[in-house]
Each structure stands twice: as structure tokens, then as C-alpha cells.
Amino acid sequence: MALPVPETSPSPDAPTREVIQSTSPLRTLGLARIWRLIWDPAPGRMGYALRMAAGCTTTVLVGEIWQVPDLGVPALVTMALWQKDRVTNALVGVLVNIVVVFLLLLIYGLIKITLDHAMELVIVIALLSFGFFFLGSASKLKPVAYMFGLITVFGLVVIDQVPVGEVITRAILYTDLFLAMPGAVMIILGLLICPSPRRVLTDDIAARLRMACRLLRGADDRTHEQATDMLRSGTTDMMKSAKMASLEKIWAAKDLACLRQSARSSVAVLALADEASRNGISTEDAVCLIETLEKMAAIFADGDYPAAIERPAVSSASPAGAALADMLPDFATPSAEDEKTAPKEKKSGFFADDAFSNPEHVRFAVKGTAGVMLSYLAFMVLDWPGIHTCIITCFIVALPTMGEMVSKLTLRISGALVGGAIGIGSIIFVMPQLDGITGFLILIFVVSLLAAWVKTGDERIAYAGFQIGLAFYLSDLKGFGPTSDMETARDRIIGIMLGNFITYAMFTSFWPATARDRIGEVLRKLAQALQRQSQAFTPQARAEAIANTQSALSESERTLEYIMAEPINTLVDLPRLRETKHALDDAGCLSEDLLVTPERTDLSDHTARLERLAG
CATH class of the missing domain: 1.20.120 (Four Helix Bundle (Hemerythrin (Met), subunit A))
Structure with a gap:
């Protein structure tokens, strides 16, 4: 059996690894790289995107049944918070439903203060924005603080526009539904359709072993790029899956210890396969390693791990291949400490260690608040209710450093334009053809799947996927049902673009935090x-x-x-x-x-x- 694997001795004319690196150009993430990341068929990505789209569509369905206005906000919250496994989904859903109680009490008290008092409303919005931006920068609430701030401030702004006699009831009802709906969907639907965190972990390990096989067969530049991306992710996500699996209390501690060690070993195996592929390995040694790795990958893909692995008969002609073979017998054998108990993590408080000493947290909160208030001012001065999405956008797109703001600006704008174009196109061509809720939900699912596919990709492009969902939901989900209002879609897209511009201007002009x-x-x-x-x-x-x-x-x-x-x-x-x-x-x-x-x-x-x- 002959495989296209480079021989141990490279050609004298072939450029060495060091020469290639020394002449590598210095450039930022290019359009070609972004395009490859968008369509990268990473293991588990399609399933994750399908489940996220199903969650968003279910939230819209529940909102249609309860006739909740501005359904775009609950759908957006679902997309923002949806997790890969059932345990994390349930935990986040429970957290959301607990926090909603406190937010309802907060909003109820704030309504009493701000009702018919414009100045008090402005002060409260500023204080709330500052508080949530600060929590997002200096506390463990970073993943969700912006969402809670978005909904609270957005709720106060919308309440100010409704009839006075109904304001208290509507505030409690709609804020409850805005947060409780996504939380309930994440708990119930997530438990039904999301995999176990243990299965997510074993699939990730299998993916690394299969990538190692691809490298040993002879890899092109694209495969090396994918392998490098997989290597750079380390074991962070896999260790989170192992931790969530331990919370299920249905897996033996010894098995989880073996899986944690397998996760670490899979990174080492992938690195050695990359080393062997670049420096050369004989066809016989490559075949021997591939056969063993494929058998191991099949076991992990079935949700288990190999109990005993024999060392493949690899010669010492390829040092990397021999080192890889030496590592396989201990691939799933944890250290004595890890086998007894899960590794102890250093406990940290709710706030970051430098939360009240590092001025960057306060500066970040001030810049975020300035963006929100400027958006609110434009919203009120222009007397243009349709652009209230500029306020929502400020909470979503704030980033700590100027480099992150600039590097992701293109993704934000392109995502918003794509989502807005889909939203307007669906209003013109699709909505008139819909006769019932079924077609409407299919449309929501298809567009949600597109947005979720991009969002579940590399973090360099995830913002674009979220912006696609943001623009589409806020354009097409005006009320509880299909909309044919082109003016609303236009206004909301303008609001999104305005919010992007204001946030960018604030964060790059005042106290620009450089990477x-x-x-x-x-x-x-x-x-x-x-x-x-x-x-x-x-x-x-x-x-x-x-x-x-x-x-x-x-x-x-x-x-x-x-x-x-x-x-x-x-x-x-x-x-x-x-x-x-x-x-x-x-x-x-x-x-x-x-x-x-x-x-x-x-x-x-x-x-x-x-x-x-x-x-």
C-alpha cells in the first residue's frame, strides 16, 4: 500500500521549514482566510448550528403562541446564549430564569422612578449601562452581562413609548417573556436535542486523531492550516466538556479522568503528526500509525475510550513518528493524582482580581455608556422610533481593545448587510407567499441556520454570524407574525449600522485601549x-x-x-x-x-x- 507521504530525506532544492517561516509575510486576517473559515467543515459544527437554529425557531414559535411583540429580542438572546451540550445549556437556561426575577424587580422599581420623568429616565439608563458594561469587563458575568443590560435598557426605552395605564403590567409581562422564553427553550429543548458533554468530548478527541491521520497521509497547505487551528485551540473546550460531564453524576470518575488525559494526549498526537508530516516519515511507518489512530478514533466516536493500546511498530528513522508511537500506550492513562480526583482549579471570586484597581474596566464602562447614551440621544432627538436598534447594537458590539474593534468591524458591517438584505428580500419575495405559520417558521429556521453556521465557526468570524441574526430578526420580527413593513426593516437596519458606527467611534476615540x-x-x-x-x-x-x-x-x-x-x-x-x-x-x-x-x-x-x- 503506497501513500503520498514525503520521504524522510527531503529534496535538496526543497525550502526548509525555517526559511519558509523567515520569509513569511506579516499581515492581518485576509478575505481569503475569512472565506475559508466561513466554510470550514469543522467536526461537530453542522450539528451545533442545526440545534442552535432549532432553538431560535422554537423561541419564535413560543412567542407566536403567546403573541409577544418584538420577537427579535428573545430570538437574539437564544442565539447568543445557546451552548453546545445539554448540561451547559440547562445551566445557562436556569441562570437566565433566576436573573429574570431580579431584573423584574429592578425594572418595576425603576418604572416607579422614571415614569413621566424624562431626566430621571436618562440618568437611570446611564447608570444601568455603566453597571452592565463594568460587570461585562470585570466580572464572571462577561458572557451574559451585555445581554442583561440590553434587555433591561431596551425594556425601559420601549416602556416609555407605550400607554401609561398599561405600563407596569406590560413591563412585567414582556420582560418576563423576553428572558423566560429563551431560558425555558434552552432547558427543555436543550435537554432533548443536545448531546451529552461526554459525547462532545469524545467527538473532539476523535476529530484530532482523524486530523493526525490526514497529516500522516500527506497534507496540503489547507490541511496544515486546519490542523494548526485545531492545535491552537488546546484543551480549553475539551476540559470544559469534561467538567460539565462530571456535573451529570452518571459517569464514573475514573472514566472521566481517562477522557481528560485522552484530550491532552490528542493534542500531543496531533502536534507530533504535524511534525512528522513536515519533516518526513516513511510510508511503512505512516501506514502503521494511521491504522492504530483510526481504530482509536472509531472507539472515541462511539463515545468510549480504548482501555489498552499497543505501541505501533514504528522505526526510529523518523524521530517524530517514533515519539508519536511511544505516546500511544499511555494515551488514556491518567496520572495518579488525576485518576483519584478531577484537577483542582484555583477558585476565584465573582470579580476579577484587578476589578477595582485597573482603570481600564471603568474606562470600558464609560465608553460603552457613552455609546448607549449617544444612540439614545439620536433616537429621541430625531424622533425616529424605528432606529431603536442602535441602542441594542451598542451592547452587542463593544470590545475591549481598538484592534478587536477594527478587526471585527468588517465582519459586523458585512454580517449586518447580509442579514438586512435577507430580511428585506424575504419581506419582498417570501412573506407574500406565506399562508400560515409553517412557512414562516421554515424561513426563520433557514436564515437562523445560516447565521448559526457562521457563529459556530472560528471566533474570528463568529461576530458576522451574530450580526446576520441580529439584522434579520430585528427586521422581520416586528410583532407576533410575518411582517410586510419595509419601512420597519429599513429603519432597524439603519439603527444597527448607526449603533456600529457610534460604538466604533467611542471606543477608538476616547481612551483607545491598544492590544x-x-x-x-x-x-x-x-x-x-x-x-x-x-x-x-x-x-x-x-x-x-x-x-x-x-x-x-x-x-x-x-x-x-x-x-x-x-x-x-x-x-x-x-x-x-x-x-x-x-x-x-x-x-x-x-x-x-x-x-x-x-x-x-x-x-x-x-x-x-x-x-x-x-x-
Whole structure:
């Protein structure tokens, strides 16, 4: 059996790995890369997107039954909070339904203060915005604080527009439904259609093993790119799945310990396969490794893990292949400490350690509040109720650094334009053809699936998917039923674009937080991770160390991307940024090489280089 695998001895004319890296261009995320990320068929992505679309459609169906106005908000909350597994979904849904009680009490009290008092309303909106933005920056509520702020402030703004006699009742009813509906759908539907976190974990491990097989068969640049993206994700998501699986209380602690070790080992195996693919491995050794890895992947894909793995008969001609073969017998064997109990995580409080000492949290809250208030001012001065979506957008698109704001601005605008175009197109061509609720829900599901597909992709493009959903929901879900009001769709899309512009202007003009302030911290973290990896001697320790190094490397590369997107002094810093890019390329190679030869004599030179660039 012959496989297209490069031989151990490369051609003399072939460029070496170091030469390729030293001449690699320094550039930000390009359109071609974004396009590949959009259509990347990552393992589990389609199922995740289908379930998210089903959740959003079910929320709309429940809203239609209860005749809830502005159904776009509950649908948007469902898309924002929907999780991959049933346990996390249920926990988030319960949290939402608990928080809704406190928000109802808060809104009830605020209505008493602000009803028919315009100045008090403005003050309350400002204080609420500041509070929720601060919590989003400095507390554990970061994933949901913006959503709670969005709904609370939006509720107060809408209440100010309704008849006075009904205001209290409507405030309680609609705020309750806005939050309770997504929470209930996430709990009930999530438990029915979402997989167990253990199954999510085993599928992720199987995906890494299959990617290793693809690399060993002979990979093109696209496959190497996908493998690198998978490597850079480390084990963070897999460890979260293992933690959620332990909360189910239906899996043996020993089995979960074996799966946690398998998750770490899968990253090491993928890194070694990448190393072997780049440096060359004989066809016989590759076939032997592929056969074993495919059998292991099949076991994990069935929701189990291999109890015993024999070392494949791989020669020492390929050091990376031999190291990979050496790691397989201990692939699912946890360390003695991990087998006894899950690893103890350092407990942290509700607020971040620097929540009240780092001025950036307050500055972030001030900029976010300024964006909300400017949007509210435009909304009131123009007397244009249809653009109230500018207020919603401010809560959704705020990001901590200028580089993140700039790098994702294109994704936001393109997502909003795509979602708005779909919304207007459906109003013109689809809505007139709908005779009942079934066709309407099919339309919601199809567009939700498109938005969810993009949102469940790489975090570099997830914003675009969310913006597609935002623009579509707020354009087509004006009331409880199909709308044919083109004016509403136009106004809401204008509101979204206005909110994007205002938020961008606020966050890049006042106290612009640059990603340059973080590059030193992440480079030092990477240098420390490489040092720890060189000091790991057991298979379990080496697997954990490579996963931590890859996570640190991913954070460093992402920070560099954000710096390159910033317009301030980029050209002045270009030589230093290019050197940083080359240092990160070398660190990626070194992290794989350390699995083969931990005693690298040049390790101190590499870490010293990172320390110097960190300043």
C-alpha cells in the first residue's frame, strides 16, 4: 500500500521549514482566510448550528403562541446564549430564569422612578449601562452581562413609548417573556436535542486523531492550516466538556479522568503528526500509525475510550513518528493524582482580581455608556422610533481593545448587510407567499441556520454570524407574525449600522485601549509555557504541557493580529512586529520539537528572544 507521504530525506532544492517561516509575510486576517473559515467543515459544527437554529425557531414559535411583540429580542438572546451540550445549556437556561426575577424587580422599581420623568429616565439608563458594561469587563458575568443590560435598557426605552395605564403590567409581562422564553427553550429543548458533554468530548478527541491521520497521509497547505487551528485551540473546550460531564453524576470518575488525559494526549498526537508530516516519515511507518489512530478514533466516536493500546511498530528513522508511537500506550492513562480526583482549579471570586484597581474596566464602562447614551440621544432627538436598534447594537458590539474593534468591524458591517438584505428580500419575495405559520417558521429556521453556521465557526468570524441574526430578526420580527413593513426593516437596519458606527467611534476615540499593552504579558506567558514543556518528562505531563503551550501561542498570535489591525503607529513598529511574528512561528515549531527532543540546547535562546520582545 503506497501513500503520498514525503520521504524522510527531503529534496535538496526543497525550502526548509525555517526559511519558509523567515520569509513569511506579516499581515492581518485576509478575505481569503475569512472565506475559508466561513466554510470550514469543522467536526461537530453542522450539528451545533442545526440545534442552535432549532432553538431560535422554537423561541419564535413560543412567542407566536403567546403573541409577544418584538420577537427579535428573545430570538437574539437564544442565539447568543445557546451552548453546545445539554448540561451547559440547562445551566445557562436556569441562570437566565433566576436573573429574570431580579431584573423584574429592578425594572418595576425603576418604572416607579422614571415614569413621566424624562431626566430621571436618562440618568437611570446611564447608570444601568455603566453597571452592565463594568460587570461585562470585570466580572464572571462577561458572557451574559451585555445581554442583561440590553434587555433591561431596551425594556425601559420601549416602556416609555407605550400607554401609561398599561405600563407596569406590560413591563412585567414582556420582560418576563423576553428572558423566560429563551431560558425555558434552552432547558427543555436543550435537554432533548443536545448531546451529552461526554459525547462532545469524545467527538473532539476523535476529530484530532482523524486530523493526525490526514497529516500522516500527506497534507496540503489547507490541511496544515486546519490542523494548526485545531492545535491552537488546546484543551480549553475539551476540559470544559469534561467538567460539565462530571456535573451529570452518571459517569464514573475514573472514566472521566481517562477522557481528560485522552484530550491532552490528542493534542500531543496531533502536534507530533504535524511534525512528522513536515519533516518526513516513511510510508511503512505512516501506514502503521494511521491504522492504530483510526481504530482509536472509531472507539472515541462511539463515545468510549480504548482501555489498552499497543505501541505501533514504528522505526526510529523518523524521530517524530517514533515519539508519536511511544505516546500511544499511555494515551488514556491518567496520572495518579488525576485518576483519584478531577484537577483542582484555583477558585476565584465573582470579580476579577484587578476589578477595582485597573482603570481600564471603568474606562470600558464609560465608553460603552457613552455609546448607549449617544444612540439614545439620536433616537429621541430625531424622533425616529424605528432606529431603536442602535441602542441594542451598542451592547452587542463593544470590545475591549481598538484592534478587536477594527478587526471585527468588517465582519459586523458585512454580517449586518447580509442579514438586512435577507430580511428585506424575504419581506419582498417570501412573506407574500406565506399562508400560515409553517412557512414562516421554515424561513426563520433557514436564515437562523445560516447565521448559526457562521457563529459556530472560528471566533474570528463568529461576530458576522451574530450580526446576520441580529439584522434579520430585528427586521422581520416586528410583532407576533410575518411582517410586510419595509419601512420597519429599513429603519432597524439603519439603527444597527448607526449603533456600529457610534460604538466604533467611542471606543477608538476616547481612551483607545491598544492590544500593544497586552503583547508583553502574552509573550512572557508563552516563554514560561515553553520552559515548563521542556521540564515535563512523563507522557501525561508532556501532553498537558504541549496543550498549555498551544493555548498560550494562540493568545499571542491573536494579540498580534489585533495589533496589526490598529492604525496607530503600525508602520513605525513594523520591524518589531515582523520579528515578533517570526518568533511566534519559531515557538510553534519549537513546541512540537520539544515533544521529540526535550533537551533542546537552544531553548534558552528562544525564550530569551520572547522575553526581549515582551519588553
